Amino acid sequence: MTSAVLARQTLVLNRSWLAIATTPVRHALSLVYTGAAHAIEPESYQTHDFDSWSRLEVSENEPYVSTVSMLLKAPEVVVLRQYSGVPRQVLPFTRRNLMRRDEQRCQYCGCRPSAAELSIDHVLPRSRGGETSWENCVLACVQCNRRKGSKLLQDCGLRLLREPQAPQWSPIFEVATTHQREAWRRFVSDRHWMRSG
Numbered sequence: 001m002t003s004a005v006l007a008r009q010t011l012v013l014n015r016s017w018l019a020i021a022t023t024p025v026r027h028a029l030s031l032v033y034t035g036a037a038h039a040i041e042p043e044s045y046q047t048h049d050f051d052s053w054s055r056l057e058v059s060e061n062e063p064y065v066s067t068v069s070m071l072l073k074a075p076e077v078v079v080l081r082q083y084s085g086v087p088r089q090v091l092p093f094t095r096r097n098l099m100r101r102d103e104q105r106c107q108y109c110g111c112r113p114s115a116a117e118l119s120i121d122h123v124l125p126r127s128r129g130g131e132t133s134w135e136n137c138v139l140a141c142v143q144c145n146r147r148k149g150s151k152l153l154q155d156c157g158l159r160l161l162r163e164p165q166a167p168q169w170s171p172i173f174e175v176a177t178t179h180q181r182e183a184w185r186r187f188v189s190d191r192h193w194m195r196s197g
């Protein structure tokens with residue numbers, strides 16, 4: 001029981017109560033123990049340091065952790081006391097994610113054909129050493145792709161709508177929809193797509 005509970009996930013909020021991550025209960029408890037975080041009772045928003053958390057009554061039908069000297073409720077949510085940032089995670093480069101970043105739009109003329117009519121264009125052509133990366137790839141429609149060919153931008157008269165960059169995704173919002181937990185609901189907003197820069 002205890003080892004399964006320790007591997008259970010706890011939602012982590014930053015100092016501004018913005019959900020930023022999930023972490024195993026084991027780590028969440030150590031954050032509370034060291035004073036880096038406070039545990040939260042989701043129903044009342046009551047926050048606890050380790051001492052007051054360890055004095056909460058543990059019921060048999062909710063997740064708890066037993067140590068040598070005590071039983072501890074497994075926290076559903078903890079709030080960090082110092083950190084107020086939002087860690088970001090770079091998405092893997094895939095056609096699907098590129099479609100999403102570029103909003104299914106040709107990045108040269110701005111048209112929005114069907115997905116099948118959009119191809120991945122290497123801004124610096126592969127034949128000239130251009131990499132397949134977020135920074136060097138954009139969606140292009142058939143016409144623009146043909147016009148560009150393996151030329152450099154300045155040689156084909158095309159211009160990018162915007163500088164290609166890696167999109168960034170705040171991992172917690174992904175968790176929110178796939179592993180939504182009742183106790184987390186009031187701490188996590190809807191899926192959120194964040195752009196870099």
Ligand SMILES: [Zn+2]
Binds near residue numbers: 106109110142
């Ligand atoms: Zn186009």
